[in-house]
Amino acid sequence: MKLLTVNIGRPRPNPWKGLDATGIDKRPVDGPVFVSAPGPKGTGAVGLAGDRVYDVKHHGGPDQAVYAYAREDLDAWQEELGRPLANGVFGENLTTLGLDVNGALIGERWRVGPDTVLEVSGPRVPCATFQGRLEQEGWIKRFTRAAVPGAYLRVVEPGEVRAGDRIGIVHRPDHEVTVALVFRAMTLEPDLLPLLSAADALPDDIRESVRRRTTGRGSGGPAPSR
Numbered sequence: 068m069k070l071l072t073v074n075i076g077r078p079r080p081n082p083w084k085g086l087d088a089t090g091i092d093k094r095p096v097d098g099p100v101f102v103s104a105p106g107p108k109g110t111g112a113v114g115l116a117g118d119r120v121y122d123v124k125h126h127g128g129p130d131q132a133v134y135a136y137a138r139e140d141l142d143a144w145q146e147e148l149g150r151p152l153a154n155g156v157f158g159e160n161l162t163t164l165g166l167d168v169n170g171a172l173i174g175e176r177w178r179v180g181p182d183t184v185l186e187v188s189g190p191r192v193p194c195a196t197f198q199g200r201l202e203q204e205g206w207i208k209r210f211t212r213a214a215v216p217g218a219y220l221r222v223v224e225p226g227e228v229r230a231g232d233r234i235g236i237v238h239r240p241d242h243e244v245t246v247a248l249v250f251r252a253m254t255l256e257p258d259l260l261p262l263l264s265a266a267d268a269l270p271d272d273i274r275e276s277v278r279r280r281t282t283g284r285g286s287g288g289p290a291p292s293r
Contacts, residue, residue, distance in 0.1 A: 068165040068234040070136055070179055074155030075118045078123045082085035083199035088121040091200050093155035095162075096228065102183050105132050115160050122196070130188045130223055130270040135161040136217035137168045143215075148203070158197065166234055168218050169247040172219060174268030176238040179211045182226025184237065188270055190216040190250035216250045242266055249273070 076090030083089075096117075108128030111119045115133065120126040136159035138168035145152040154162035161179070171177075175187045193216075198206040210216070244266035252259035253273070263269060263277050 068163065068236075069139040070114040070228060070230060070232040070234055071162045071164050072096075072230050073115070073163060073228055074160055075100065075115060076120075076158075078121070081121065081196055081199075083195040084122060086121055089196050089200075090118060090120050091196055093118075093158050093160065095154050097230075099227035099229040101225070101227050102133065102179075102185075102222055104129055104222040113160075114220075118160065125194075130272075132222045133161060133185055133220040134159045134191060135166075135168055135185075135287060137166060137215075138162050138164045140169070140215045141215070144188075148273060156201075157217065158200070161228070163234060169215050170245050171218055172240055172242065173244045173246070173249060173266035174238075174240040174242075175236060176223060177220070178235045178237045179228050180226060180228055180232035182224065183222070183228050184224035184226075185220040186223050186268065187246060188219045188221050188252075188268065189273055190246045191219060192216065192250070192253070211254050214247050214251050216246065216255075217247045240266070240268065244269075252277075269292045 072095035074093035075096050077092045077094060078088040078090060079092045081089035089135055101116040102114045104144045105114055105128060109123050111121060111123045113120055113127050113132055136157050141152045171187045173187055177185050179185060193210045240264040244263055248259060249263060252263055260277050260281050
């Protein structure tokens with residue numbers, strides 16, 4: 068299991084949400100990138116030095132410090148869409164190889180390189196910016212049906228990461244709540260919502276949404292993707 072590329076966003080206009088900019092246009096960078104826990108949501112801060120988000124209401128903060136997507140899943144989409152998909156095209160900070168990102172457990176911890184430890188916090192949910200970026204009509208529904216969302220991660224131990232770093236799983240919690248399961252429960256399969264209570268490491272907003280939806284006090288879900 069290894070890190071293929073580290074991807075940093077280039078600001079570009081965001082007509083799809085009516086915002087001045089978006090950071091979804093991620094490109095691989097050379098050399099090491101320092102990763103640390105960002106400040107609270109609302110500042111635009113994320114985990115990778117040199118990167119940021121611009122939809123500060125929905126994105127950034129400790130639970131969305133880093134976004135990872137598997138090269139294997141990009142390859143599957145590449146074949147399905149009939150177009151090349153470069154590392155970073157889904158807005159991921161880390162493009163991985165040999166790691167089951169969607170099968171990762173909530174609260175699972177990865178060591179990336181010698182020092183950095185990241186913790187899986189939840190799935191990415193698609194939004195209008197993602198659809199506009201790919202120029203695929205109906206992309207939000209298509210991506211949701213596939214249920215291969217990639218994972219948001221917290222920063223537990225800061226450090227430098229770079230392309231080629233090995234990734235090791237250093238902790239797996241004692242439950243069966245995966246990134247893909249959370250995504251399915253929060254989107255098209257609400258009957259799965261009660262299963263999510265086993266994952267203590269879910270972000271507070273998702274846990275509160277699950278509580279409301281399973282007790283009949285309204286609906287809600289995780290923030291859309293950046």
